Amino acid sequence: LLLDARAPERYRGEVEPIDPRPGHVPGAVNAPFAAHVTEEGRWRSRAELATHFAGLGVRPGQEVGVYCGSGVTACSVVLALEAAGVRAAESPAALYPGSWSEWSSDPARPAALGPEPG
Secondary structure (H helix, E strand, C coil): CEEECCCHHHHHCCCCCCCCCCCECCCCEECCHHHHECCCCCECCHHHHHHHHHHCCCCCCCCCEEECCCCCCHHHHHHHHHHCCCCECCECCEECCCHHHHHHCCCCCCCECCCCCC
């Protein structure tokens, strides 16, 4: 499962302030990094995070990859998955450090638009 940590409007392709084109990696599910904290800026509980990720389709033992715009905020999703106790066997989620900036810079790579993983 591939998770996109960017804000929903960037994931959907409605706004792209940085990269050469809008959208998301086809098949990626939007998992905005801001959803992992409360309104006060504190991490949600382990149970809340586990429920959140289950709602995104993350299953116990499943391999998960995470990206964002440049690889920075995706790190917080990797950490949130750890805090939730969600792991693929003994491995934490994988970070795609090139993220959307790298993916979108190659016009041969597909890009999906809209709210669905595509």
